[in-house]
Amino acid sequence: MAAPESGDGNNGAARMVTLISSDNTRFEVEAAAASLSQTLQLTILDGGGGGGDGIPLPNVDSATLSKVLEYCIKHAPAAANGGAPNATAVDRAELERFDNEFVNIDQSVLYSLIMAAHNLEIEGLQSLVAKKVADMIKGKSPMEIRRTLGFPDPTPEEQAEMNAHMLEYGWAYE
Amino acid sequence: MTAPASPLLLDELVEEVLFRIPPDDPMSLIRATLVCKRWRRIIRDRGFHHRFREFHRAAPMLGVLCNSCYITYRARFVPTSSFRSPHAIISNKNNVADARHGRVLLHSIPHGQGWGNKSFAIWDPIKDQTTQLPEFEQPYVGYEDSSVAAVLCANSNNGSCDHLHCQHGPFRIVFIGTLSNGMFIYTYSSEDGAWNQHISSLRPHGGFNILAPNLLLGNSLHFVFGNSSDTKILKYDLASRDMSVIPTPPTCFHESQSCVVLMATEEDELGCGRTVGRSVHLWSSRHQQATLDEADAGGWELVRVMDDELPRTVLPASLVGFTNNGVNRYLFIRTTDGIFAYDLKSQKTRTICKDNGIIFNAFPYMSFYPF
Incomplete structure (x- = not known):
């Protein structure tokens, strides 16, 4: 019945924020997913990104941002569990499968992704792409x-x- | 704003990629220096080496040094990584006495029954440099099992070193031997360039097991000591220079001393492994109290029995070494087929070399590759 208070969410619905890419595309995403970015987390904690405002990301184009958010949405539940110490082996295997497929992409996209992960301070994503590029070198x-x-x-x-x-x-x- | 014009625009991101090349694959890092001028500058920067070590925290096993009784050569470097030593065959005049913190300690092979002074040298397999240490007058010791030696970084005696960056710093050598009425300890300091002698009145019965590698735990070196019916552990405290004797697990006396290998447990306590028939037993010493009462064999706990974990092909086996870099814990096993490394965590066995039993002991070479 009584949903736990979660920030300024109402009726138990997750709080949403809007991100705006360099080419002016608006992305509405759960605050929990966007908060995987250390940079965005600070803005969101300050109450930014809600309503009609949106957070402009002048360094990230829409193609890259959509890919970044795909990663964040997938990883947000595990991140909410504090690095997922109680995640099941199945969950972990699923995330691993997702990660492997996620970086199976064109190199120019990989470079844009690692740049975006760096700017937005998304450690897991930066590490994932760096590992993929290192595997290409070995x-x-x-x-x-x-x-x-x-x-x-x-x-x-x-x-x-x-x-x-x-x-x-x-x-x-x- | 526009997307980056060239791949991995920031040095920081190039480093992030290079960090993910496994430390036991120095070949790939060396090849990466040829990618472009910027990568070359990054990889050769001392700051990068420092951060690479901090990132990985655990020195990888680059190879294993094997002593053999071949006539043509007595010791060689067997690679277990993509690193290749310029001198796989070390020499026919030296055996490996110890390897630790990126250095290999060589000693001359005594003629006959061990008459004459032993001479020592430090070999750096990566730079392929051998440094002969000054000769010093040694007491007469009758047999080869009368003395053992260890090499370690100079900060080992105060436990302040994480051994990530000490490879080219000062080092110590400890050379311990038995006398008729006590023991001698020679220590060499690379800073002083000289040997110092101490004498201990302690004199346990028997000789050293020169086939069993020593173990550095905390600020103490441990050596396997005793004869085939009565095996002890000799503990040498590097800071206080005190020596003491620790008994081995209670049933060890059934087995030949060559089957005992000293280990660090997962909790970094003194441990001991030995073969019992076709099984390997691992013991842990919960309280490492050294005692002079050699009859007291308490304080040991049997923590693991490996019956079926070892592939049958590696048996009959004797344990010849152990290494622990904080990530991997390997037991080195010798059989009539050769030398094998058993990963205690993944429970997988890796062949180091096939050698028809001619190799008699093995020292893992754990080191980061310095660029």
Whole structure:
């Protein structure tokens, strides 16, 4: 009957906040999900983002923000449990499955995501994308890493420097 | 505002990615230095090394140093990571005496029955540098089991070091041996560049088990001591330089001393593992009271019996080592097939090397790769 007081939510409904992307798209999302961002959490605790105001995010475009919010909504229940110490193994496995699929995306999106996670201070998301990029590097040759990560091919000067380095650390290039 | 023009615009984000390369994969980090100038600058920065270690907190196992009785070589470095030592075969003149905090302690192999002074050297497998330590006059010791040696970072005696950053700092060597009426202890300090001698009147019966690696726990080194029917633990306090004797678990005397290996328990207390037939028993000493009453074998608790956990192929086994980096706890097992590492947490066995029993002991090399 009596729903517990939760902030300024009424009738037990979750409090909603509005986020506005750099290209002026408005996203309405539960405050609990948006609060995965340390930056947004402070604004929301101050009562911001409600009603018609909305919180402008000039560094995040709508495509990236929609992806960021997909992550936050999925992870919000576990985060509310304080890092989910009482989460079941099934819950954890489901989150892991979600995470694996979530980062199975185009590299340019990965880069936008890690930038957004960094700006919005969403630790879990930043860590997830960093891990994905690290996995793309592991075991590859320098040229493969460069191509995988979208770096241009080395200039002759850079190539000479690379060759000298490879001589010095011969064991790492066998 | 626009999206970043190039991938991973901030140095901070490049670091976040590099932190996620496992510490036992230095090869990938070295290759990443060739990605571009900015990555090279980041990876070579000392601040990055520091943060990388702090991020991981536990030095990985880069390899295992194995002593063998081959004629052509007596010790070698067997990689267990993507790191390769420039000298896999260490030498045919030295055995590995100990390895800890990123350093390997080598000692010369005595001729005949152990006459003559032992000489020591420190080997850094990563830089591939060997530093010969000054010779010093040693008392006559008759047999090889009369002395043991350990290497450790210089801050080990006050427990103030987390051993993440001490690899190239000052170090100590402790060399303990038996005399007819007591024991000698030589300590070497890299800061002084000299050996100091102390004498203890303590003299337990028997000799050291030179096959059993020593254990550093808190600020004390522990060595397996005694003969095949009566095994003791000799405890040397690095701060007070006191020596004392701790009995081993009560039933140990049924087994040969070569089966006893010293361990740190999950609670960081003194532990002991031994093979009993085809099983491995793990003991914990709840109160590590050293006692001179060698008959008192109390204070040990049997905490784990591993009957079916070890794959049958690794048996018959003897325990030859233990390592604990705060994340992984490995028992090293020797069989007639070779050396295996058993992960006490995941309960998985990993083959270190297949060697028909020619390798007689093994020291894990736990270290971050310094760039």
